Amino acid sequence: MQVVFAAIIGMLYAGAVYMMLRRSIVKLIIGLALFGHATNLLIFAVARLVRYNPAIVQKGDSAPIEPFADPVPQALILTAIVIGFGVQAFSIVLIKRVYQTVGTDDLDQIRGTDS
Amino acid sequence: MTSIVSLPIVIPLATAAGMLLVRRNILLQRVIGVVGSAALLAAAIKLLYVCYTEGIQVLQLGTWPAPFGISLVCDVFSGIMLVLAGIMSLTTSLYAVADIERRRTAFGFYSLLHILMMGICGAFLTGDLFNLYVWFEVMLIASFVLIALGGEKPQMEGAIKYVALNLIASMILVAAVGLVYGLTGSLNMADVAVHLRDVRQEGVVLGIAILFMAAFGIKAAVFPVFFWLPASYHTPPAAISAVFAGLLTKVGVYALIRTFTLIFTENPQLTHAALVVIAAATMLSGVLGAAVQMDFRRVLSFHIISQIGYMVLGLALFTPLAIAGAVFYILHHIIVKANLFFVSGVVHRLRGTYDLKKLGGLYATHVWLGVLFMIPAMSLAGIPPLSGFWAKLAIIRSGLEIEAYWVVGVALFVGLLTLYSMTKIWAEAFWKEPASPGPIGYASTSGLGWMVVPIVLLAAITVAIGLGAEPAFEVATKAGQELVNPQIYIDAVLGGRQ
Amino acid sequence: MKSIILSSATRLLMPLMLLFSLFAFFRGHNEPGGGFIGGLIAASAFSLYAVAEGVEQARRVLRIDPRTLLGIGLLVGLISGLPSVFKSKAFMTGVWMEQTIPGLGKAGTPLLFDLGVFLVVVGFVLTVVFSLAES
Structure with missing residues (x-):
């Protein structure tokens, strides 16, 4: 399972870099x-x-049932997804405005501020 | 009374939220913006005073004890940064009264500025790695909107680069934070620092350290990942680019200093040696880039990069004096660089252009502006007795102490080239005969007083730090001492439990 | 482009979605749900309406400018942190009511904070959606 997971993560990163290196801002x-x-x-x-119990304390208990999964990374991912959602929503508005004002979606043409 | 630690976050939040409710009333927005900034500055000064006299202040949010909850920690270094954020917030709010036109103000410039301030202050205060990432995002989202605010063509072109590079940096940061959690089972910086000492996998720790270095390096614009900065910082109105130039990149430097004095201190012969090389390359590439530019704000933008090099150098040399020098350098640089951008805005207001070739003759018509430009410009170049001289002196002295002669040579050479760039702006914009007599683009003198007051204020601070370097350096030294002895920080946050 | 099918479906769906968003919001106390999810559902209800009837109409139905909602949400979230300060505990410590409200359970500052999140999410999403759909 770990190997499959690692491979998926690696492929996602590779795909992300490939898309970012394309010239279109949408692909970026x-x-x-x-x-x-x-x-x-x-x-x-x-x-x-691993398949562990959820880290929720049942009524009457004082601790979750062992072994339980670590909830912190899930909370981190949830926060990261929420933030990512906000940032991507903004980026989409931005690229639309960029396309309207600059008139192209080719990153190689958007170089008026580079030199 | 540790609740005061949360004030630098609460005040901008309340200001921003209040202003979203009075969006239609421009006058009221300006008043609330200035009052809110003044309150932030007052709270920050009080907090710095408390930290300086009573030691590190810690607030466990929601009474969840560290390392389980989020701690807000304020040491002297954070306190200094907060005061600087307060100064920047106040001066920018004043400057923006004239510089940011009705259209941008109505869109919510002031509330965005204060959300930006909230993110910056949060990043300075937090003692939790993931929370640091969250504050970075708050800051970034506000800065994304600010840089694109108004929607002019160069702004949009700059914004796309700014957004893309900063998002990549954020995601590298969050990946690194996740890996730290996997390695230590904690996110509290103090707790992470304790646990990381026991981790045997040196290679993994080094890899994570490099991920942090990359993430904060992109945000701080160090070599070789600085290209987004000169492509975007000169596009928005002067008030916005001043607060970006003054504060935003310094948040990256702050995070670098925080993590590489507190958490990743086990392997300095690799990490900090790498930082020395990065610092030297950053200084050189920034100043050489500036030498060929002919746009007022682009010259200044490249100089941000070279100055970042000095700060990183202070961290990289990793002696108490060098760290204190880096803190002092940040203190000096935020004030001076923002002031130079403010001056550029006034020049643009008077002549309608930022192009140095088309400018000229300003000294003949506006002597006072020439003087107000000279003060921060000479300070930036490191001419005594202004603040920049002492900042450079501290870093160069600490370099000589540990016999890192080549990097001291680079630093001195860069100082010389900085002087060259500043005299270039002086000669082109103020001294030479103008190519054409009248203003080139839209020019107006209405509301100029609002723009001059913050410039005079910042110039006065520069001179004050220069002439009264002793007390300012004492505060920086105290900050440096706390940074080189991370145990003080760890004890303050974790208390007895370790 | 106006479709009769979509607009009549929206007339049925929108109240249901808004009710469901409230349900998700209140459920979030001890079970999956909460201010963020609830806010997203409410925002998608208004977005659906905007798609079906046009942004102008959706703004009129919402009555309050989404950016004002954002501001109110931030303020509510901020206020939720204050009661603990007056009880001289650390900022943002949860403070709970003594009795339970029938049908809801115990109310406290976390509920208020969640309400703030709800409003911020509705405000932010609708600001983005409306400005995308308008120009």
Whole structure:
């Protein structure tokens, strides 16, 4: 399982970099989204891929039933997804405005501020 | 009364939220913006005073004890940064009254500025790695909107590069934070620092350290990942680019200093040696880039990069004096660099262009502006007795102490080239005969007073730090001492439990 | 482009979605759900309406500008942290009511914070969606 997971994360990162290196800004945003997914899966893998009980204390108990899964990485991923959602929503508005004002989606043409 | 630690986050949040409710009333927005900034500055000064006299202040949010909850930690270094954020917030709010036109103000410039401040102050205060990432995102989202605010063509072109590079840095950061959690089972910086000492897998720790270095390096714009900065910082209005130039990149430097003095200190012969090389390359590439530029703000943008090199050098040399020098350098640089961008805005207001070739003759018509430019410019170049001289002196002295002669040579050479760039701006914009007499683009003198007041204020601070370097350096030294002895920080956060 | 099927379906779906968003919001206390999910569902209800009837109409139905909602949400979230300060505990410590409200359970500052999140999410998503759909 770990190997499959590692391979998926690696492929996602590779795909993200490939998309980001394309010239279209739409593909740049898709690449950034894939980068985020790869990172989220990486954090998920950090919590160890095992089937444990949820870390919820049942009524009457004082501790969750052992062995329980680590909830922190899941909370981290959730936060990262929420933030990623906000940032991507903004990026989409941005690229639309860029396309309207600059009139192209080719990153090689968007170089008015480079030199 | 540790609740005061949360004030630098609560005040900008309340200011920003309040302003979203009065979006239609521009006058009220400006008033709230200035008052909120003044309150932030007052809270920051109080906090710095408390930290300086009573030691590190820690607030466990929601009474969850460290390392389980999120701790807000304020040591002297954080306190200094917060005061600087307060100064920047206040001066930018004043400057923006004239510089940011009605259209941008109505869109929510002031609330965005204060959300940006909230993110910056949060990043300075937090003692939790993941929380640091969250504050970085708060700061970034606000800065994304600010840089694109107004929607002019160069702004959009700059924004796309700014957004893309900073998002990549954020995701590298969050991946690194996740790996740290996997290795130590904690996110609290103090707790991570304790646990990382026991981790045997040196290679993994080094890899994570390099991920952190890459993430914060992109945000701080160090060599070789600085290209987004000169491509975007000169595009928005002067008030926005001043607060970006002054504060934003320094948050990256702050995070670098925080993590590489507290957490990744086990392997300095590799990490900090790498930082020395990075610092030297950053200084050189920034100053050489500036030498060929002919746009007022692009010259200044490249100089941000070279100055970042000095700060990173202070961290990389890793002696108490060098760290204190780096802190002092940040203190000096935020004030001076923001001031130079403010001056550039006034020049643009008077002549309608940032192009040095088309500018000229400003000294003949506006002597006071020439003087106000000279103060921060000479300070940046390191001419005594201004603040930049002492900042450079501290770093160069600590370099000589540990006999890192080649990097001291680079630092001195870069200082010389900085002087060259500043005299170039002086000669082109102020001294030479103008190519054409009248203003080139849209120019107006209405509301100029609002723009001059913050410039005079910052210039006065520069001179004050220069002439009264002793007390300012004492505070920086205290910050440096706390940074080189991470145990103080760890004890303050974790208390008895270790 | 106006479709009769979509607009009549929306008339049925939107109240249901809004109700469901409230359900998710209140359920989030001890079970999956919460302010973020609830806010997203409410925002998608208004987005659906905007797709079916046009942004102008959706703004009129919402009555409040989404950016004002954002501001109110931030303020509510901030206020939720304050009661603990007055009880001289650390900022953001949860403070709970003594009795339970029938049908809801115990209310406290975390619920208030969640309400803030709800409003911020609705405000942010609708700001983005409306500005994308408008120009």
